[in-house]
Amino acid sequence: MKSFRRELYFEIPTRRAFVNITGQVAECVRESGVEEGLVLVNAMHITASVFINDDEPGLHADYEKWLEKLAPHEPVSQYRHNVGEDNADAHMKRQIMGREVVVAITEGQLDLGTWEQIFYGEFDGRRKKRALVKIIGE
Ligand code: ZN
Numbered sequence: 001m002k003s004f005r006r007e008l009y010f011e012i013p014t015r016r017a018f019v020n021i022t023g024q025v026a027e028c029v030r031e032s033g034v035e036e037g038l039v040l041v042n043a044m045h046i047t048a049s050v051f052i053n054d055d056e057p058g059l060h061a062d063y064e065k066w067l068e069k070l071a072p073h074e075p076v077s078q079y080r081h082n083v084g085e086d087n088a089d090a091h092m093k094r095q096i097m098g099r100e101v102v103v104a105i106t107e108g109q110l111d112l113g114t115w116e117q118i119f120y121g122e123f124d125g126r127r128k129k130r131a132l133v134k135i136i137g138e
Pocket of ligand 1: 081085087088091
């Protein structure tokens, strides 16, 4: 069995953003040499997500609005976690959008649905953060 590990780094200048990382994950699959297997991609921070959905700006704006409704950033005083920091909303947004995705690798390619793309979701940016790519297979 082959195994491959890589960390992807992000330094998002804004508090929140969605970054399409499908190309970077596909490059990891190519480098791994795995033809049949699985790739796991997970955020290595509790205020960021990795998820799969459509790369459509309207949808991303809808996510932003929906997440702000569920866990508004302001007022930061509404959260008990915000003692010495202001990112309680980011922890909650990450929980809803998820920690990781697992994608099948078939014939050396990401076996995604037609409109499926892999995203890194940042909810407390403006600092260096990372995601893990782990590939196993043969
Ligand atoms: Zn926190």
